[in-house]
Amino acid sequence: MTQDDLTYFRSWFADYSRSYYSADKEDQKNILLKVEHTEHVCRNIVAIARGSSLSEDQVRLAEAVALFHDVGRFRQYMKYKTFRDAVSINHGLLGSKILIEENLLQRLPGDEQQLIIQAVKFHNAFAIPAMLPGDIILFLKLIRDADKVDIFRVFIKYYESPQEERASATAFSVPDTPEYSAVMISCIKNRKVASYANIRTENDFKLMKLSWVYDMHFNESVRLLVEGDYVNSIINKLPQTREICSAVTVLRDYVSERLKNEEQT
Ligand SMILES: [Fe+2]
Secondary structure (H helix, E strand, C coil): CCHHHHHHHHHHHHHHHHCCCCCCHHHHHHHHHHHHHHHHHHHHHHHHHHHCCCCHHHHHHHHHHHHHCCCHHHHHHHHHCCCCHHHCCCHHHHHHHHHHHCCCCCCCCHHHHHHHHHHHHHCCCCCCCCCCCHHHHHHHHHHHHHHHHHHHHHHHHHHHCCHHHCCHHHCCCCCCCCCCCHHHHHHHHCCCCCCHHHCCCHHHHHHHHHHHHHHCCCHHHHHHHHHCCHHHHHHHCCCCCHHHHHHHHHHHHHHHHHHHHHHHC
16 A cells, blocks of 8 residues: 555545534534544554554554544435434444445455455454454554543543533433442453443443453553543542542553563563
8 A cells, every 4th residue: 555545545534534524513523533533543653553663554544444433424424313222233343344335445455455344344353253364453543542542531530521511312311329340340350351232330330441452452552541630540549448549550460561561572
């Protein structure tokens, strides 16, 4: 992929996302949320790819994957007015179909087209499908990390904005009560990624986000989370009970270990 290809894709994405702009304030807020998210994910993926010593050609491919990873969000939102796949449509799969439908990647060699399509298709799968070829897995790891790093930013912004400025489709619509579930605490303590299925309250949701730290493939991604102060910000939004504090200690130790490993490499 050349720099010209990337420039072309950027301008296509700008036009495509603009075509979904809306006069309705709420819709526009939700659409812009995904435009901004895409910009951040592009920046994150370039930082992670460069920080992990990938070639400049791979960095460009990674950026194209980031640019298109949520291309399905716009149609998903317009049709269902939500970003929750469980109650609407799988936006990764939809995005891969849009890329094919639009004939957008034709200017690239076949293997690069496949790589982008597959990475978009599976970027939101609960786990990386083991049967995929190694080069696709590398780009899936990159996009999943870059995406998750920015989802931390999006949620912190959501929690810190006044009610009327919040992009409604970000919410998970669970009660904001002081409770949290034992299964979430045990995930954090056991260094396991928590599942959406166990979310009962907003605190569970925050704990689930924190558990994503354990799912980062690149040390550079953990470094970006620390640089943005994202881990601390979420921890500070939780009730500081004894249980939560001891779980969070495990998490903080994990972060230090990852960053120490980075220094050694
Ligand atoms: Fe996505």
